[in-house]
Each structure stands twice: as structure tokens, then as C-alpha cells.
Amino acid sequence: MLNFDIFKQKSPKQRFLLILGLIMFVFYVVLGLAFVFYEPIALRLSTIPEWGRIAIGIFLIIYAFVRLLSLGRRD
Template sequence: MLKNSLNNFQKKSPKERFLLVIGILFFSLYLCLGLMFIFWENIFSNNFPLIMAFKYRVAFGIVLIVYSFLRFFRFLNSNED
């Protein structure tokens, strides 16, 4: 399985490799941003930069995390071709 995916990665053109890296980068960006919205005050002692109630921060963080996974699964499905 791993060897097959490694061979598939090596067969990709530079454009496809670049798009793969960008897709993984944006997945991790949205995921981290969603986690930051949820856990900012718990990790850092200073206040959150935006004035939002905690329940709205959690809701927006969850939306960002779900969106990141939707983008990732859509990217994987389009990448299998």
C-alpha cells in the first residue's frame, strides 16, 4: 500500500506535486485555525484578538475544522484519477 502510493507520488508531474503540497498546506492551515479559535484562551494567557463569545468561537472553530476535512476528502477524491 505504502509502496504503491510512493510510486504514484513519483509518477506525478511537478504541477501535480505542487498542488498536492498546497492542498495539504491548506488542510493543515484550516485545521490549525479552527483549533486556535477553540483553544486560544486555554493555551495563551492573553485575550483572544477578536471579541466573540466562547460559544460562537467554538462553533466557528468546528465549522473551520469540518471545512478542512471536506476540502481534504474532496482533494483526495479528485487526486485518485
Template structure:
């Protein structure tokens, strides 16, 4: 179950970690989409490899978001 009390009053440390977790979620999603759709990303990786890395990063971002919601 998700903890929907995430927006209750928190200590400054907990609030910082929540914001940092949300920023990292957005970062991983953007990075995943960049691997999939950005043609200017000149890496020596085949196209299917870029798609696999992008999907992995997006899934990892959502797993991090779920674990962020479960913390007390």
C-alpha cells in the same frame, strides 16, 4: 471511494497542488483549534461563536482533504 494512487508519479503541477492542498488542510485545522482553545484571540465574538467557527473550520478542512484524495 478514496483514490489511494495519490502517491504515484505526478506532474510538477499536480505535485504542487497536492502539497498546497495538504498545507491548507493543516492551516485550517490549526486555525480551527486556535478559535476554540486560544484565549488570547481577542475578537468581539461570544465564546460559543468561537467554538462554532472552530468546529466549522475543522470540518471544512477534512472535507477539503477528502476532495483532494478523490481528484485524478
């Protein structure tokens, strides 16, 4: 179930950390998708095999969602 208490009035510090957490979530998802789908990264990282590049991308996406879940559980 979604916790909508996250949108209640917060102190400026808590609001800043919430916004920073959401920005970092988006950053990790975009970076993970870039590793998986963006071909020029494959050329620059030629020492990493394709399966390794895809594994890094998937790990980054999973890590982004773990961070988002932990962000929602904080008080």
C-alpha cells in the same frame, strides 16, 4: 478505503497542487484549533461570544476535512 494512487508519480503541477492542498489542510485544522482552545483570541475577538468562537473553530476543522476528502478524490 484509502486510495494509495495519490502517491503515484504525478506531473509537477499535480504534485504542487497536492502539497498545497495538504498545507492548507494543516492550516485550517490549526486555525480551527486555535479558535477553540487559544484564549488570547477570545480577548481580541471580544464582540464574538464564546459559543460563536467555538462554532467557527469547529466549522474550520470540518471544512479542512472536506477539503482533504475532495483532494483525495481528484485524478
